[in-house]
Amino acid sequence: MIKVTIDDIEVEVEPGTTILNAARQIGGEVVPPAMCYYSKLPGTGGKCRTCLVEVAAGSTADPRPMPKLMASCSTTVMDGMIVKNKTSERVHDNRGGVVEFLLINHPLDCPICDQAGECHLQDLGYEHGSAKTRYREERRTFDPIDIGNKIKLHMNRCILCYRCVHVANQLTDHRVHGVMHRGEHAEISTYIQNAVENDFSGNMIDVCPVGALTDKTFRFKSRVWFLKPMEAECACTKCSGKAVVWMFGNEIYRVTARKDKYGEVENIEDKTAWICNDCRFDKKDPSKWNIIGPRKIDRHSVISQGKYETKIDKGLNKIG
Amino acid sequence: MKISSPEQQDLTPVEFSPEMMTEINQVIGLFPEGKSKSALIRILHIVQTHFGWTSVPAMNKVAEILSIQPIEVYEVATFYTMFHLNPVGNYVFEVCRTGPCMIVGSDDIIAYIEQKLNIKVGGTTSDGMFTLKTAECLGGCGYGPVMQCKYKFHEHLTTEKVDEIIEAYRTASISK
Amino acid sequence: MAGRKLLLENVHIPGIETYDVYRKNGGYASVEKALKKMTPEEVVEEVKKSGLRGRGGAGFPTGMKWSFLAKPEGVPRYLVCNADESEPGTFKDRYLMEKIPHLLIEGMITSSYALGANVSYIYIRGEFMYILHILEKAIAEARANGMLGKNIMGSGYDLELVVAPGGGAYICGEETALLESLEGKRGNPRMKPPFPAVKGLWGCPTVVNNVETIAAVVPIVNHGGEDYAKIGIERSTGTKLISASGNLVRPGVYEIEMGVSVEEFIYGDDYCQGIANGKRMKACIPGGSSVPILPAHLVTKTAAGENRLMTYESLADGGFASGSMLGSGGFIVFDEDQCIVKNTYTFARFYAHESCGQCSPCREGTGWMEKVLHRLDHGHGTIEDISLLEEINKKIEGNTICPLGDAAAWPVAAAIRHFREEFEWHVTHAAEAQTRNYGLIQPRVEEIKTL
Numbered sequence: 015m016i017k018v019t020i021d022d023i024e025v026e027v028e029p030g031t032t033i034l035n036a037a038r039q040i041g042g043e044v045v046p047p048a049m050c051y052y053s054k055l056p057g058t059g060g061k062c063r064t065c066l067v068e069v070a071a072g073s074t075a076d077p078r079p080m081p082k083l084m085a086s087c088s089t090t091v092m093d094g095m096i097v098k099n100k101t102s103e104r105v106h107d108n109r110g111g112v113v114e115f116l117l118i119n120h121p122l123d124c125p126i127c128d129q130a131g132e133c134h135l136q137d138l139g140y141e142h143g144s145a146k147t148r149y150r151e152e153r154r155t156f157d158p159i160d161i162g163n164k165i166k167l168h169m170n171r172c173i174l175c176y177r178c179v180h181v182a183n184q185l186t187d188h189r190v191h192g193v194m195h196r197g198e199h200a201e202i203s204t205y206i207q208n209a210v211e212n213d214f215s216g217n218m219i220d221v222c223p224v225g226a227l228t229d230k231t232f233r234f235k236s237r238v239w240f241l242k243p244m245e246a247e248c249a250c251t252k253c254s255g256k257a258v259v260w261m262f263g264n265e266i267y268r269v270t271a272r273k274d275k276y277g278e279v280e281n282i283e284d285k286t287a288w289i290c291n292d293c294r295f296d297k298k299d300p301s302k303w304n305i306i307g308p309r310k311i312d313r314h315s316v317i318s319q320g321k322y323e324t325k326i327d328k329g330l331n332k333i334g
Numbered sequence: 335m336k337i338s339s340p341e342q343q344d345l346t347p348v349e350f351s352p353e354m355m356t357e358i359n360q361v362i363g364l365f366p367e368g369k370s371k372s373a374l375i376r377i378l379h380i381v382q383t384h385f386g387w388t389s390v391p392a393m394n395k396v397a398e399i400l401s402i403q404p405i406e407v408y409e410v411a412t413f414y415t416m417f418h419l420n421p422v423g424n425y426v427f428e429v430c431r432t433g434p435c436m437i438v439g440s441d442d443i444i445a446y447i448e449q450k451l452n453i454k455v456g457g458t459t460s461d462g463m464f465t466l467k468t469a470e471c472l473g474g475c476g477y478g479p480v481m482q483c484k485y486k487f488h489e490h491l492t493t494e495k496v497d498e499i500i501e502a503y504r505t506a507s508i509s510k
Numbered sequence: 511m512a513g514r515k516l517l518l519e520n521v522h523i524p525g526i527e528t529y530d531v532y533r534k535n536g537g538y539a540s541v542e543k544a545l546k547k548m549t550p551e552e553v554v555e556e557v558k559k560s561g562l563r564g565r566g567g568a569g570f571p572t573g574m575k576w577s578f579l580a581k582p583e584g585v586p587r588y589l590v591c592n593a594d595e596s597e598p599g600t601f602k603d604r605y606l607m608e609k610i611p612h613l614l615i616e617g618m619i620t621s622s623y624a625l626g627a628n629v630s631y632i633y634i635r636g637e638f639m640y641i642l643h644i645l646e647k648a649i650a651e652a653r654a655n656g657m658l659g660k661n662i663m664g665s666g667y668d669l670e671l672v673v674a675p676g677g678g679a680y681i682c683g684e685e686t687a688l689l690e691s692l693e694g695k696r697g698n699p700r701m702k703p704p705f706p707a708v709k710g711l712w713g714c715p716t717v718v719n720n721v722e723t724i725a726a727v728v729p730i731v732n733h734g735g736e737d738y739a740k741i742g743i744e745r746s747t748g749t750k751l752i753s754a755s756g757n758l759v760r761p762g763v764y765e766i767e768m769g770v771s772v773e774e775f776i777y778g779d780d781y782c783q784g785i786a787n788g789k790r791m792k793a794c795i796p797g798g799s800s801v802p803i804l805p806a807h808l809v810t811k812t813a814a815g816e817n818r819l820m821t822y823e824s825l826a827d828g829g830f831a832s833g834s835m836l837g838s839g840g841f842i843v844f845d846e847d848q849c850i851v852k853n854t855y856t857f858a859r860f861y862a863h864e865s866c867g868q869c870s871p872c873r874e875g876t877g878w879m880e881k882v883l884h885r886l887d888h889g890h891g892t893i894e895d896i897s898l899l900e901e902i903n904k905k906i907e908g909n910t911i912c913p914l915g916d917a918a919a920w921p922v923a924a925a926i927r928h929f930r931e932e933f934e935w936h937v938t939h940a941a942e943a944q945t946r947n948y949g950l951i952q953p954r955v956e957e958i959k960t961l
Contacts, residue, residue, distance in 0.1 A: 082909075112870055118878060173870065189403055197862060200873065205412070376674060409696055414678045470598075476754060
């Protein structure tokens, strides 16, 4: 085991652990945000640069500071490394810069975006963004397209995290969408009209940190904070059948995988509990699910801010 | 700024000629077994040389030859600027306009070609003969202004030289 | 006296591009010497002694890079030559490969032997397709004469050499993007570590070297590393190819001994012969578009008033405040009639065009800078835009996956640092700026010293 100190908190981790995962072992405020890294999808990370941290000392053997801020998701810890995240002014400043970059071409229309309330970029913007944009230029725009009959791609909102590309590579038999073009013209696309048809393609929606990929069976049906997330399971031959059903009254509005406080699909019995498209898109009948009980949403989103939950709780009780 | 998808194009599958296939197989043979994807970029050059541009059906055929998914070919073809993803004229003029060419007059050359061919940058002459594009640094900075057409470099460009080049391509086309 | 030439000495001999003429003029002697009389380790040792530094731009010591190459049992190792010459202002590798292709082939064989590679690749930018054919012809000739293939010169050493083209992407000059491209993928730079020396082409240990670096191994092996190191000053040893462009009487590719003065290089009879059309120099970018631009008064002299020399150290003297870098040796000279704002805009447009789009600061930041500079150049800018540019480039610099972010940020930062009044004039005299150039600037020596 090796020792690393993050924001003055010491933790012992396995060799080969990244700074980000060491911080997650500590938990709480010292955990850097991650928009592209996804621990269940090997190969992700390094791209969004929101997880940049300051390495004040490289290791006990070589305690020199690292001159550049490091992407914590792809930098492995060394014994005696000292990392600053919340305690670094430089990190705060530069992360603010990254958030500004992510927002310059991102539409500022959260009120009409389906992801509002569970959007990682919204959270990040709230914490690090400034209230005014300095971007006077025209934003780049794309027409929203359907990729498959259940998934809507709204490229204007995409931050090019590449997570959905990794889902297609790792969970489906063949990939029909990817990143086209380059630079600020880079886009997630199927290039030609091509449907994403695969039993597990719906997981792209769950890994998308923003509102770029959304569930067409749920779009605009309700704001997420008006719904009550319930842990549920069903007998499914394709996936674990362990999911979260989002209910209003006795109706299931949408089905997602179970996600942890970092917004990642949870591991259940050592396996990532991705759900299949049948469970996600086609099982909206509550009788098909064994509804276990309320799902606590750990993420610091509006869903868990209490005020909505309480109101809905009351509402549901009345309806129930 | 609106980003557009490729123009509507005929998606009927295409076949490659035996000569093309010989060339393609030679390129694949340059790489170790199991690494044939390394041949992709050079194959796309071959495809474009034969068809004049890089169409979806041609890319699909390349994917089939290399046993990879079509999307892997689209991703690569759209990344590199040399591949014309939409139909172009017989001769594509790509005029460099980055700093070192700009300070020796590339803007004037571009304006002259626009006027001479009566097209704007990105456009193709009505006879389908010429397309004008701009390029970023072509690596001929000491010999600027520079443009490239069918892999050939034209350097130290002047308006007279542009006239000569256009005339030469026209003549070559007619004599074909 | 223009000094010794180690690479281009024979470039003017008619037919030097053919195997026979090249061989008759002493070509392939380094292969003979290395394969017959030296162990691979001894070749590496000579390269270390020579002090040769990577000629692609970063200037990393080549011998050290070679010694980092991992050598696990049973795993192939690769040498990949970076011929993706794309840095604006740089065209030396193109010249070398076109005029004297066997020098690169010879360097590849000797270097591959030193590294224990049995298949090596030359990755060349797609626009240089005609040079790819020149190289393939040279390879065929070398093979026909027993310099490639099995058991080269009876030494028991085997080598295959393959040339592969890019498709138009500056970023593929970054070594890990180059490897991705050579694997037939998009040229997205990889996250490092692991470095190519451990995991490179197809996951195998790989060394990536610039064309000129590999060519320089030939004279180093022929005459010994110590002899090579005798040329030059301090840690700038040997000769360097300089691509001279812009408003010069005689632009072109020059092989110089490291340590020639910048003044001699610009004005000397053996070199560029001064500024074209009898004009005065306004500015110079000495190492390719990515390095800081210098105003005339800091080109030939350092801020301390010493003669500026063509070496890694002297060109960097003064740091970012008043110095620049040797970089790739892309030497761009601007006369008094050039517009720095417009030039900075074209570079910003170049980097935005060439950003791979993988990481957010580069993807979004380069495009943003391009648009702001477009505004300023076209007379629609504001004074705040100038500080906005400075802030954007501070947020890009150091925060990206690969050095393209820095390469995009530095030229903008340096242009504003030295030519701020010209940028401001584009705002305060917007209409006038569309009809004439600002002209020469006043030296701001005092301000710069305290920066």
